Amino acid sequence: MEAALEAVYRADRDRVLARLIGILGEFDLAEEALQDAWVAAVSSWPTTGVPDNPGGWLVTTARRKAVDRLRSASASARRQRAWGELAITWDLGDGSGPIPDDRLSLIFTCCHPALSLEAQVALTLRSLGGLSTEEVAKAFLSSETALAQRVVRAKGKIRQAGIAYRVPSSAELPGRLGAVLAVLYLVFNAGYLPPSGAALVNVDLCAEALRLCQVVITLMPDQSEPLALAAMMRFQHARREARVDAEGVPVTLEEQDRRRWDGAEVAAGLELLDRARAMEPVGPYGLKASIAALHVAAPRPDLTDWAAIVALYDRLLAWEPTAVVRLNRAVAVAMAVSPADGLALVDDPVLARELDGYHLYAATRADLLRRLGRVGEAAASYRVARGQTNNRAEHKFIDRRLRQLEEPTAGPPG
């Protein structure tokens, strides 16, 4: 029975919660009512058996529990009002029909740009992922108390500032969908590249991000960008075994053992990307996934189609004219044309000013200088990069590069 309960919880929880927030108009009340309904399920299902439509049963029961809670809290004027609205819209079915799917409304509300990015991530993982605040705090290296306060504040703002519980209109959709996908990608990367010192969390954030992305794909089948993001996640995931060595030091794409890439993940990513590219226009995630696809499609690093990658970065710049995209394009130019051409782009004074203090800027510059044989300048730039990051694995990587630079020029002792 426990396994059956667990399966229902996993399959239906986010859909039931989304529906309850839609009905009750309040995150906290919906969460509490679902908790109550869950307790009722655990005590009654072992004798009555799991209902045919467990999700519908949970929604119906949680609505009753919400009424109980509102009655007992009737002193509060705000809750009184909610109770009045609830009574009017009350239509307690037998819970046998399908639950309307409110998960998109929920995800767009959680990822509303009027909320802080940290609150967006925490709300999404809590309400759609069922993670606890403690788990989210651990994964993102925040203090649990501070994160809990941000979540409370965000829920308060949703209610008081009138953030609507709905899917944005088509005119607003591109920007708002972009915000949702940014949150999902942030969650994926927190699982893929945990911040240094992050405690090991008992949740697979990569799998969770991919699952949520799949929910968006299912509910918005005519949008190409969620497909492209899922493809990108698959490509990244395919390389997970090869991206660090036995000592946990990052291995560059060029030096990775491509036999250790996961072929099934690559294939799944390519299939998603094909579906995305069949739709117009190709958006920023479509372009980034296309770039990643050119990397994974190359059997050897020297067979990478760098000219095509440069062309994709040119198109990406039209969507995202950011310094980081320009830096990545410069690397592609270095590979497609020559390290000197790449370095000239990296040394652009505007870019240098914008990325001042970003350790990957100094590290990229160091790498291009290394390729050009300018050993002294390369070492100096690696040392700058080393001072700009606290990540121990990155330090090890840079130290190794510095030793490699010193080796050929070091004279025999004595």
Place this chain on the structure above:
Amino acid sequence: MRYMLIIHNDPELHPTPGSPDWDQLMVDYAEFSKQLVERGHAFTGDPLNDPSTATTVRVRDGQTLTTDGPFAETKEWMSGYYVVDFDSLDHALKAAAMVPSAKFGSVEVRPVAEM
């Protein structure tokens, strides 16, 4: 739900009265207010004179303290406001982006606390 759109301006970036840019700004504000009415959003709102005309009052221990100048000296200052009824924050934000001063100043959107 009523929202206050609080308009903040940096006087260095703001058109000066009498310039062609200023005249255009006045035309744009008239058009924005007209648009609100045409779309059925009742509003109140006014421009404010600059902070050099401000006086700030505090009452402490029964004593009224009056000081010349605004509540806080800042580079950007509040130069006007609208109070408008919208059905959700999204609509308020959309309208805020259409406030002519949003192009060089900023517009803060705050829900009115209904008592």
